[in-house]
Amino acid sequence: MSFLYPAFLIGALAAAIPIVLHLLRRDVAPEVPFTAVRLLRQSPIERSKRRRLRDLLLLAARVAAVLLLAAAFARPYAPAVSPSGTLIVAVDRSYSMGGPGRFERALELARDAVREAGASETVAVLAFDDRAEILAPPGSRADARAALGRLEAGFGGTRYGPVVDRAVEVAERAGGGRLIFVTDLQRAGWDDELPVELPAGWRVEVRDTGAVAVNAAVASVAVESDRVVATIANTGTSHREGQVRVEVDGRLLGTGAFSAEAGDAADVPLEVRPPDAGVLSVSIDDPGGIPADDKRFVVLGASDAAKVAIIGSGSRGHSGFYLARALDASRGERGGLEAVLMSGTSLAQVTGGLRREEYAAVALLSTRGLDRKAREELAAFVRAGGGLLLCASPELEGSVLSTVFQWNPPLDPIEQGSRPLALAATDPRHPIFRPFGGLSANLGQVSFDRVWRVASRGWDVVARFTDGTPAVLERDVDEGRVVLFASD
Numbered sequence: 001m002s003f004l005y006p007a008f009l010i011g012a013l014a015a016a017i018p019i020v021l022h023l024l025r026r027d028v029a030p031e032v033p034f035t036a037v038r039l040l041r042q043s044p045i046e047r048s049k050r051r052r053l054r055d056l057l058l059l060a061a062r063v064a065a066v067l068l069l070a071a072a073f074a075r076p077y078a079p080a081v082s083p084s085g086t087l088i089v090a091v092d093r094s095y096s097m098g099g100p101g102r103f104e105r106a107l108e109l110a111r112d113a114v115r116e117a118g119a120s121e122t123v124a125v126l127a128f129d130d131r132a133e134i135l136a137p138p139g140s141r142a143d144a145r146a147a148l149g150r151l152e153a154g155f156g157g158t159r160y161g162p163v164v165d166r167a168v169e170v171a172e173r174a175g176g177g178r179l180i181f182v183t184d185l186q187r188a189g190w191d192d193e194l195p196v197e198l199p200a201g202w203r204v205e206v207r208d209t210g211a212v213a214v215n216a217a218v219a220s221v222a223v224e225s226d227r228v229v230a231t232i233a234n235t236g237t238s239h240r241e242g243q244v245r246v247e248v249d250g251r252l253l254g255t256g257a258f259s260a261e262a263g264d265a266a267d268v269p270l271e272v273r274p275p276d277a278g279v280l281s282v283s284i285d286d287p288g289g290i291p292a293d294d295k296r297f298v299v300l301g302a303s304d305a306a307k308v309a310i311i312g313s314g315s316r317g318h319s320g321f322y323l324a325r326a327l328d329a330s331r332g333e334r335g336g337l338e339a340v341l342m343s344g345t346s347l348a349q350v351t352g353g354l355r356r357e358e359y360a361a362v363a364l365l366s367t368r369g370l371d372r373k374a375r376e377e378l379a380a381f382v383r384a385g386g387g388l389l390l391c392a393s394p395e396l397e398g399s400v401l402s403t404v405f406q407w408n409p410p411l412d413p414i415e416q417g418s419r420p421l422a423l424a425a426t427d428p429r430h431p432i433f434r435p436f437g438g439l440s441a442n443l444g445q446v447s448f449d450r451v452w453r454v455a456s457r458g459w460d461v462v463a464r465f466t467d468g469t470p471a472v473l474e475r476d477v478d479e480g481r482v483v484l485f486a487s488d
Helices: 006-024 048-074 102-115 141-149 161-171 318-328 372-383 398-405 434-445
Strands: 085-092 121-128 132-139 177-183 202-208 216-223 228-234 240-248 251-260 264-270 278-284 295-300 306-312 337-343 359-364 387-391 414-416 421-425 451-453 460-465 470-477 480-485
Touching: 006 048, 085 102, 085 141, 085 161, 102 121, 102 141, 102 177, 102 202, 121 141, 121 161, 132 141, 132 161, 161 177, 216 240, 216 278, 216 295, 228 240, 228 251, 228 278, 240 264, 251 264, 306 318, 318 337, 359 372, 372 387, 372 398, 372 480, 421 434, 421 470
Parallel strands: 085 121, 085 177, 177 202, 306 337, 306 359, 359 387, 387 480
Antiparallel strands: 121 132, 216 228, 228 264, 240 251, 240 278, 278 295, 414 451, 421 460, 460 470, 470 480
């Protein structure tokens, strides 16, 4: 207990007043001799012990009253109990959690973890797939439960490194605590990840939602002149059988049957003749599995497509999945672009390196795993006339790029996400915006929640965000060109 005005406690010395008065009033009556005691009127004699007890109780009451009065003026209060730590609950929202009942199970485990938080612990909530997001900063359990109520499963891959990085940001403001992962423990989540660690005083716990017991996926599709070959992967724990459907622009072209053992894949040849153009899709029915991988699309009629290397995180460049799908959609009668997914580790193992005659450009989404040989390959490709697209992300390190290309001043971006921003084309005649023509203004209808603030010195600004910060920048590197998009 503490006191707001402790000086008033000096008034407690006034408790000595009743004590002094009590001692002074202890007079001894003088003896008076009587010759005829029998003439006195009879009266009951009060016992001295009872009277002494009453006097002591009265004295104690008076002293207590003075002490309480002094304490009241001193304004006592109980200081709030400071939090003893922080509980961080990280919930996996990757596409593998999208199976029936799986994400609901993850949310149930997360709510149990929040309920188990100590009375003096603050609670934070993170959501992660191939990136991590702070849904609720350290606060009350009610705030954490509200954040969990807004959480939904997504379509990203599973990466554990960004979760630890975000947890470190939270841990910097807390002395210690616990990090609880609620996940299905995808092994690929640690592929090509650099070693990570939490500050001292933190503990890591895992709440396993369980592996996917039943799931089949359309792993790949090969289109030939007179047939379509679909590869069906069974990642579940039991034998699977089912039907495979081939459609072109929504029209059923043919069906076939697949049979795959647990943990194995089966090639299903479908004797159909695909047309020369259109969008072909191969799909299966997978009740109880993950719906996101039950269908795969192929753009027909693409020929002589130029290759674009997408260097992302993961053994197969998982973070470049959507960019690869967008580039593949450009393939048509006039060629288009063919995306080749790879990681920083596999780049150094490419036979012959990044040759200009084989790759039209490189899209760099992550610098993780880029060893010395891979960095030299990338720099040589650009200096020889290649094009390099940089997409801002937590996995793209400006210091690494500045070292590779010897940029001065170095690339030192600041990530910000205060409010959604839109894109504004500074130069509509630039080759990036020329294909849009008069529709380039429609790009402003897309909002970006997380962007980089980049100093424009040494760069040409092609487009800006609505707050004036550069959005698309470019610069020459010898014979090549680097384009930086300040969002992901």
